[in-house]
Amino acid sequence: MATVKTKTVWFCKSCGNESPKWMGRCPACGEWNTMVEETVATGKKAGAASVSVPGSGHKPMPLSHIDSSVENRISLNNGEVDRILGGGLVEGSLVLIGGEPGIGKSTLSLQIPLHCPHLKTLYVTGEESAKQVKLRAARIGGDDANCMIYSETLMENIIAEARAMMPDLMVVDSVQTMFSQNVESSPGSVTQIKETAAMLLRFAKETGVPVILIGHITKEGSIAGPKILEHIVDVVLQFEGDNRGTYRLLRSIKNRFGSTSELAVFEMTGKGLREVSNPSEMLIPMHEEGLSGVAVSAMLDGTRPFLIEVQALVSSAAYGTPQRSATGFDVRRLNMLLAVLEKRAGFKLSVKDVFLNMAGGLKVSDPACDLAVVSAVLSSNFDFAIPADTCFAGEIGLSGEVRPVAQTDRRIIEAARLGFKKIYVSSFSSLEGLEGYAGAKPEVVKVADVPSLCRILFK
Numbered sequence: 340m341a342t343v344k345t346k347t348v349w350f351c352k353s354c355g356n357e358s359p360k361w362m363g364r365c366p367a368c369g370e371w372n373t374m375v376e377e378t379v380a381t382g383k384k385a386g387a388a389s390v391s392v393p394g395s396g397h398k399p400m401p402l403s404h405i406d407s408s409v410e411n412r413i414s415l416n417n418g419e420v421d422r423i424l425g426g427g428l429v430e431g432s433l434v435l436i437g438g439e440p441g442i443g444k445s446t447l448s449l450q451i452p453l454h455c456p457h458l459k460t461l462y463v464t465g466e467e468s469a470k471q472v473k474l475r476a477a478r479i480g481g482d483d484a485n486c487m488i489y490s491e492t493l494m495e496n497i498i499a500e501a502r503a504m505m506p507d508l509m510v511v512d513s514v515q516t517m518f519s520q521n522v523e524s525s526p527g528s529v530t531q532i533k534e535t536a537a538m539l540l541r542f543a544k545e546t547g548v549p550v551i552l553i554g555h556i557t558k559e560g561s562i563a564g565p566k567i568l569e570h571i572v573d574v575v576l577q578f579e580g581d582n583r584g585t586y587r588l589l590r591s592i593k594n595r596f597g598s599t600s601e602l603a604v605f606e607m608t609g610k611g612l613r614e615v616s617n618p619s620e621m622l623i624p625m626h627e628e629g630l631s632g633v634a635v636s637a638m639l640d641g642t643r644p645f646l647i648e649v650q651a652l653v654s655s656a657a658y659g660t661p662q663r664s665a666t667g668f669d670v671r672r673l674n675m676l677l678a679v680l681e682k683r684a685g686f687k688l689s690v691k692d693v694f695l696n697m698a699g700g701l702k703v704s705d706p707a708c709d710l711a712v713v714s715a716v717l718s719s720n721f722d723f724a725i726p727a728d729t730c731f732a733g734e735i736g737l738s739g740e741v742r743p744v745a746q747t748d749r750r751i752i753e754a755a756r757l758g759f760k761k762i763y764v765s766s767f768s769s770l771e772g773l774e775g776y777a778g779a780k781p782e783v784v785k786v787a788d789v790p791s792l793c794r795i796l797f798k
Contacts, residue, residue, distance in 0.1 A: 349374045350529040355565040368566075377524050410596060413507070413549065416454045419605065419614045420447075423589060424574065425597020428508070431547040432596065433540055435514075435569065437554040437562040438578025443587050443605070443612055444553050446475065447578075448510045450611045451551070453481030460485060461506040465492040465516030479611040492526065494519045494538050506548060511539065513553040515563055532564040536571045569593060584700025586621075587612065590641070600641035619645040619757055622699045628727045632719030635730040636711030637750035637762060638703060644746070644753040646730060648698035649708065651715035656692050667697030668712065669704070676713055676735055683739030684789045686720065707744040709735040710763060713789060714796060723797055728760040733768075739789045741765040748772030755781050763792065 349358045352375055356367035364371050412427030421427050428434070438444050445467075452460035453476060464472055469488045476483055487504065491497050494517050501509055511517065517535045518526040525531065536552075543550045552572065555563040562569060569575050575593040580586055589603040604615040615621060623635055623646050632651045637644065656662070665673045673695055680686045693716060697703050710733035718725050732750045734742040743765040744750075751773060754762050759781050766785035773780060786792045 345378050345523055347376060347378055350377050350565070351375075352529060352564065353566045355529060355533065355567045375529060377528050377530050413458070414455075415451050417451065417614065418616065419589070419603035420451070423576065423591050423597075423601040423603045425594060425601075428549045429573070429596045430549060431543050432549045432574060433536075433543050433552065433572040434549065434574040434576065435552045435554050435562070435572040436576045436578065437556050439556060442578040442580065443607055444578055445512055446479065446607075446611050447589075447605075448512055448551055448553055449475055450479050450481070452486040452508060452510065453479055453483055455508070456482035456485050458485065458507040459487075459504075460508045460510065461487050461489060461501055461504055463489050463491060463497055463509070463511045465490075465511075466513055478609070492516050492518060494535055498538060498542055501542060501548070502546070505546065508551070509543075509548055510551045511553065513555060514539075514568070515555050527563075529565045532568055536568050540571055579702065581700040581702075586615070586618075586699050586701060588640075588701065598642070602641045602643045604645075617645075618699075619647075619753060622647040622701070623757065629724045631722045631724045632715055634711040634715040634718065634725050635759070636703075636705075636708040637730050637732040637754050638705040638707050639744075639746055639750060640705065644749045646753065646757060646759075647701065647703065647708075649711045649715045650696040650698060651712070651719045652692075652694040653688065653716060653719040654692050656690055661690060662692040662694070664693075665695040667700065667702050668695055668708070672709075673712065675737070676709060677716070679735055679737060679739050679789065680713065680716065684793060686717070688716070688720070691720070705744075706734040706742075707732045707750070709733060710741060710792070714763075714792070717793060717797065721797055725796070726761070728758065729763070730754050730759050730761075731763045733763065733765045733786070735789065741786050741788055741792065743768040746772075748776075751781065751783065752776055752778075755779060763796070 349361050351365040352373045353370040354368040356365055361374050365373055410429045412429055414427045415421055436444050452458060452462060469490050472488050489500060514532060514535055515527040518531050519534045522530050522534045539550050557563050573595045577590045577592050579588040579590055585606050587605040587607055591599045591601050593599060604618040605612040606615050634649045635646050636649050637646050663670060663674055677688050677693060681688055710731040713735060714725060714731055732744055732747060734744050736742050747764055747768040748770055751762055755778055761782045761784060763784045763786055766787045786795060
């Protein structure tokens with residue numbers, strides 16, 4: 340029998356490439372500063388020989404003979420999660436949920452079995468004790484009769500317990516705390532995460548039990564561990580939002596059984612995450628009319644349109660250097676829009692402080708918000724209020740032109756549904772999708788550039 344020996348190697352966290360020494364740049368994927376040191380076993384441990392799985396002798400078969408019927412899906416009694424998954428959880432799928440600490444990953448993963456008492460669930464916790472999970476469950480509420488809590492971090496014990504129990508759903512919190520005896524490294528290392536994910540994938544595919552994994556993220560915002568973890572799983576969901584705010588966005592990064600253009604919105608409450616089926620009603624103005632520096636943007640995140648309030652404050656610089664601050668919006672893009680206003684429209688904003696805020700604590704990246712940002716800044720600068728029933732959807736170019744944005748018709752329909760009377764869009768926007776809409780449409784005002792916007796809006 341071979342003697343077990345250990346050696347030190349370096350792994351790339353991004354692609355998993357192995358190297359005998361440290362290198363600043365990975366030769367496989369080209370990423371910088373991604374090499375981490377690991378201790379691995381070079382011999383074979385007793386009892387580590389491969390074992391054939393009964394019934395695993397599949398034969399090659401023609402593609403035309405493979406059944407392509409729709410996958411069996413399990414409803415989680417949560418409309419937002421079911422929609423972002425493509426209609427429910429697919430049997431035998433592996434779902435990875437990532438996000439910042441305190442964002443709501445564990446709350447959502449426990450809320451799912453508590454609201455699905457018809458599913459026999461095995462909840463594996465490696466970070467918290469069973470009492471801590473019980474306290475959270477009591478706060479969330481729901482039926483916990485069919486939810487089994489298992490506090491364990493050794494994967495061999497977890498797989499054995501799952502095979503004996505054969506649950507309808509399995510939740511693992513979190514994958515970075517699990518470890519296997521077959522790998523000589525600490526939990527959370529590249530090697531352990533790869534082995535743990537592979538064991539859970541084999542279990543899910545062999546038994547048909549869907550598995551939900553909770554994953555940590557790095558300070559850069561990516562899921563901790565090797566990039567191969569995201570390749571192994573079937574679905575990757577990313578939690579976004581400010582953990583000091585109330586709203587949470589669940590975004591689909593990867594989905595083998597559905598679209599990656601979906602977005603789910605939740606509100607964090609004292610009893611867990613509440614579904615926000617219509618986020619537009621919560622993100623539009625909640626104040627008295629007649630306030631300057633406020634504009635509403637008809638934005639689109641993935642395939643979901645909703646309206647968000649943009650707030651701006653322009654004031655004289657109290658110090659020598661004017662301040663530029665943006666919450667929920669890229670401050671570099673704000674500086675670009677202010678430069679366009681000064682160069683193309685003649686507004687002297689270089690000596691003034693400009694503060695920008697996106698209501699609800701959301702982070703916005705849709706370029707269609709440019710028109711609303713410019714309108715809010717000008718409204719605050721002139722101290723002229725924009726009518727509350729007016730919204731905007733357009734991108735601003737470096738020459739001051741208003742460029743069309745994708746799916747303008749869907750933005751207009753969403754604005755009409757919420758009672759807006761007027762919407763400003765690019766003069767080059769195509770409105771063919773409105774032909775089949777039978778409801779009341781808002782007045783569509785087409786603008787070509789920023790100067791024409793100022794003449795129409797502040798006349």
